[in-house]
Amino acid sequence: MSDVLAVADHREGEPRDGSYRLITAGRELVAETGGTLHLVVVGGDADRLAEDLARAGVDRIHTLRHEQAFNHDLYVEAIEAVVADVEPQFVLAPNSVNGMDYAPAVATALDWPIVTDAIDIAYDGSLTATREMYGSKVQTDVRVSEPVAVVTIRDSEWEPTEDAGDPTITPIETAEAESLGSRVLDIEDTGAGDLDIAEAEFIVSVGRGIEEEENLELIERLAETTGATLAASRPIVDNGWLPSNRQVGQSGKTVEPDVYIAIGISGAVQHLAGMKQADTIIAINTDPDAPIFEVADYGINGDLFDVVPALIEEFGGTPP
Amino acid sequence: MRVAVTVREVAAVDDNFEVSGTSIPEQYLEYDLNEWDDYAVEEAVQLKEARDEDVEVVVVAIGPERSEETIRMALAKGADRAVRIWDDALADPPLLDVRTQRTVLAAALKAEDPDLVLTGVQASDDAFGATGVALAHALGYEWAAVVNDLDVVDPSEPATVHRELEGGLEEVTEVNLPAVFTIQTGINEPRYASLMGIRQAQSKELQVLDLDALGIDRDAITPALELEAMYKPTSESDAEMIEGGPDEAAGELAEIVRDAGVIEG
Numbered sequence: 001m002s003d004v005l006a007v008a009d010h011r012e013g014e015p016r017d018g019s020y021r022l023i024t025a026g027r028e029l030v031a032e033t034g035g036t037l038h039l040v041v042v043g044g045d046a047d048r049l050a051e052d053l054a055r056a057g058v059d060r061i062h063t064l065r066h067e068q069a070f071n072h073d074l075y076v077e078a079i080e081a082v083v084a085d086v087e088p089q090f091v092l093a094p095n096s097v098n099g100m101d102y103a104p105a106v107a108t109a110l111d112w113p114i115v116t117d118a119i120d121i122a123y124d125g126s127l128t129a130t131r132e133m134y135g136s137k138v139q140t141d142v143r144v145s146e147p148v149a150v151v152t153i154r155d156s157e158w159e160p161t162e163d164a165g166d167p168t169i170t171p172i173e174t175a176e177a178e179s180l181g182s183r184v185l186d187i188e189d190t191g192a193g194d195l196d197i198a199e200a201e202f203i204v205s206v207g208r209g210i211e212e213e214e215n216l217e218l219i220e221r222l223a224e225t226t227g228a229t230l231a232a233s234r235p236i237v238d239n240g241w242l243p244s245n246r247q248v249g250q251s252g253k254t255v256e257p258d259v260y261i262a263i264g265i266s267g268a269v270q271h272l273a274g275m276k277q278a279d280t281i282i283a284i285n286t287d288p289d290a291p292i293f294e295v296a297d298y299g300i301n302g303d304l305f306d307v308v309p310a311l312i313e314e315f316g317g318t319p320p
Numbered sequence: 321m322r323v324a325v326t327v328r329e330v331a332a333v334d335d336n337f338e339v340s341g342t343s344i345p346e347q348y349l350e351y352d353l354n355e356w357d358d359y360a361v362e363e364a365v366q367l368k369e370a371r372d373e374d375v376e377v378v379v380v381a382i383g384p385e386r387s388e389e390t391i392r393m394a395l396a397k398g399a400d401r402a403v404r405i406w407d408d409a410l411a412d413p414p415l416l417d418v419r420t421q422r423t424v425l426a427a428a429l430k431a432e433d434p435d436l437v438l439t440g441v442q443a444s445d446d447a448f449g450a451t452g453v454a455l456a457h458a459l460g461y462e463w464a465a466v467v468n469d470l471d472v473v474d475p476s477e478p479a480t481v482h483r484e485l486e487g488g489l490e491e492v493t494e495v496n497l498p499a500v501f502t503i504q505t506g507i508n509e510p511r512y513a514s515l516m517g518i519r520q521a522q523s524k525e526l527q528v529l530d531l532d533a534l535g536i537d538r539d540a541i542t543p544a545l546e547l548e549a550m551y552k553p554t555s556e557s558d559a560e561m562i563e564g565g566p567d568e569a570a571g572e573l574a575e576i577v578r579d580a581g582v583i584e585g
Contacts, residue, residue: 011485070491072453072463076457095449096486097465097466097483097484097485097486098485100441100449100450100453100465100466100502101453101463101464101465101466101483102453103450103453104418104450104451104452104453104454104457105453105454105456105457105463107418107419107450107454108419108422108454108457108458109457111419113417113418113419113544113545114417114418114419114448114450114454115545116418116447116448116449116450117447117448117449128548131447132447132553133445133446133447133550134331134332134333134344134444134445135332135333135444135447136553137333137337137552138333138339138344138550138551138552138553139550139551139552139553140342140547140548140549140550140551141547141548141549141550142545142546142547142548143545143546143548144544144545144546145543145544145545145546146544149544152450181462181463181495181496181499182462182463182464182478182493182494182495182496183493183494184491184492184493185480185492185493185494186491186492187485187489187490187491187492188482188489188490188492189488189489189490190488190489190490191487191488191489192488201582202577202580202582202583226577226582226583227582227583228582234505234506235505237506238505238506239506239509240509244488245488247488250486250487251484251485251486251487251488252487252488253487253488254487257582258580258581258582259577259580259582261577279580280576280580282573282576282577283559286335287335289335289552293555293557293559294555294556294557294559295557296557296559297558297559297560298559298560298561298562298573298576299557299559299560299561299562300561300562300569300573301561302566302569303566306566307566307569307570307573309566310566310567310569310570310571311570311573311574313570314570314571314573314574315574315583
């Protein structure tokens with residue numbers, strides 16, 4: 001009852017990077033609980049995926065072969081079966097879009113508590129998860145007052161594990177879900193188009209701070225004047241002010257330009273995930289505590305409506 | 321057809337705030353309808369408007385009396401009636417865990433027997449992002465999480481949804497009804513309530529239920545999570561802050577950009 005069962009994430013026949021980070025988190029947790037680490041791979045060519053995921057510290061990999069498309073009913077059934085078999089103390093899953101689709105159902109099916117989007121976990125007889133609230137403005141330490149829990153983690157907070165290991169690989173004995181309640185019909189790429197912001201060397205990116213659609217002209221002018229590529233954070237695309245192939249972040253594009261100027265972007269974690277690899281990050285924001293400054297190399301704590309026109313003039317342009 | 325929308329009133333925090341113990345004092349908080357739920361309400365109302373036959377949109381919320389203003393806002397945008405659930409047993413602790421929320425909401429929704437339940441992907445304050453799916457499983461409904469496109473033909477036929485995956489990908493999925501869908505921002509353009517809507521909302525039915533009315537045993541909602549600490553994250557920023565007026569700052573910034581070699585000429 002001190003084991004940890006981690007749930008691998010995979011897409012298009014390959015383990016997702018987060019799976020290797022999840023293994024690291026699982027290894028750290030079992031070091032504290034004194035148990036062993038199990039991994040479960042659901043769907044696709046699970047046994048081949050298990051070979052890829054055979055990393056040091058993983059004791060056993062449980063596999064359920066199925067078609068490649070994601071299906072949460074299969075995850076719930078497979079995880080329930082493994083939990084009944086090995087009786088782990090914690091189920092560890094990625095807080096990915098698919099993780100969000102099965103983990104809460106697993107917790108309900110097992111009648112276990114669930115903690116989501118943990119950025120750190122610790123165990124001292126019971127589990128404490130560190131998680132953010134109020135749009136990353138505060139962190140909280142949340143203690144699970146029951147011995148067991150389903151925990152989803154923000155896997156980017158852990159390093160991927162690289163050492164090869166030699167876990168036992170065993171198929172899951174289950175009466176595969178006979179009638180699935182949902183079926184994947186297709187996967188579409190909405191980020192496609194003539195423009196690929198991922199290839200840009202210089203990006204000027206705009207967020208909620210621009211306030212009104214009419215004001216976008218100001219940022220467009222800066223991009224034109226400097227030859228930069230115009231991009232945006234999620235709210236701008238949600239509002240329909242720019243097309244989705246301009247969106248930087250977890251659900252949009254990941255970019256790595258030489259220079260990234262974030263204008264009026266507070267820096268939600270999903271946005272940071274898509275741009276923190278840029279060489280030089282410059283942030284302009286009125287809130288000195290905005291998370292964007294955590295990843296910025298240079299910051300201006302000021303009003304974009306004052307700074308951007310001045311910047312356009314610096315580069316020889318005329319503000320609108 | 322009946323569509324239930326579960327909504328939350330959430331608190332947003334001022335830029336300059338302090339933490340006191342494990343909470344943020346009221347003076348720094350501003351309450352509003354959860355942004356994701358706003359999109360869920362809009363999706364339900366659009367579904368109602370697009371169909372000839374009768375569609376009833378019922379808003380269901382857990383919240384104290386204060387949250388009625390937020391619930392009325394959802395009614396003003398076109399929902400037909402609302403159910404608010406509150407009980408002293410829910411007031412403490414302040415952090416309602418996912419299990420408590422889904423137990424309470426499931427009891428309320430069983431009585432409503434909707435064909436479709438819409439809710440936001442997550443609440444902007446506690447950001448659990450788990451209640452909708454947990455609720456679906458508790459109700460024995462089908463579900464899909466992080467939906468940014470929804471097509472419902474008829475309650476007797478599967479709905480087609482798009483789930484927003486990472487990296488610009490969308491999964492097109494067919495889901496049997498009844499189902500719970502957690503709605504992602506950007507799926508539609510939430511309307512502002514009209515003056516007439518706000519007036520009409522005042523006379524729409526808003527039922528208030530406590531745990532007894534839902535037949536929930538208070539012992540069954542023991543919270544599983546204990547909020548031990550709340551604090552501002554320690555800054556790991558090594559950003560060089562550029563001081564001075566806009567012109568001065570812009571001058572310095574231009575130099576940094578030029579030095580990076582991304583400007584031609």
